[in-house]
Amino acid sequence: MLVEFELLQQAQRGDASAFNQVVTAYRRRILGTISRLIGRPEDVEDVAQEVFLRLYFSLDQLRTPEVFEPWLYRLTVNASYDYLRKSKRRPESRMSDLSEQQVMMADAAAGSKAQTEEGEKHRVRDTVQSLLSSVSEEDRILLTLKEVEGLSLRELEQIYHVSENSLKVRLFRARQRVLKNVKGVTRRRGNSASSDDGL
């Protein structure tokens, strides 16, 4: 845990400075998780503030220190999910939605960007976000927490309050759907690459 339980107890008693210290300790991690969950940098701070707002008004329910971090993650997941449900819009065309010709053009454009590391990162973000768009918002969040955030099944159990087995089943199914999309994109790119070679 990044803070002492005593600090949390002070925050529970309404100590604003203690609450500020709790927020300062966790905000960067929460901002990172939210940015990977929602994929819209311009709204990350709003969602993170909503998470800490919910924490502020429910902190008095906290009894034991070991549940604090899973609980904070749960608040983060719920706020991100609420945001995704409200927005229900995709910011830009994803690779999975594009035609073969558009994929070739996007590849060409991305190829020049890939000269730099930032361009490479941009391609990774776009590719993964397009792959994750093939699953529901719930599965997208679950997969991101497991595969990108690196949370263990035990931690996910504490966040979702469901058994490890049902989590495994859900993760397997979500991963299979994403894999199918990976193969599709790979095949299309492979085809367009071989047609390039033939020219």
Next chain:
Amino acid sequence: MNNQWSSPRNGGNGESDAGANSHLDSLFHAYREACPDPAPSVNFMPEMWAKIEARQASSTIFSRMAKALVTAALGASVIMGLLSASYTPPPVSANDGSILQALANDHVRDLEPLQIERISELEQQ
């Protein structure tokens, strides 16, 4: 940065499930590296506290309205209780509730007793 994800043509069409799985793992890993934890802006804390205070203010207004409603409901029930305690019901009439009985009760004093003799006189005329 791991570039394994960006050369899918190596896998080709015959990419096995295991290959696709490891490709996906490397993609997730690269995504984690491509999305570092962003630094919060300088306005993060002031905006957060402004939101907290706004939520507190709206919940205070709501609780005040709720308290006012409860007080009004209590006052109304006390008044109703006092009114019902001071109310004396009218004496129970002989009316059993039927229309015939009500009509009979209402007109019984207006009717004269039946004058058999006078009717017979009329018949004789």
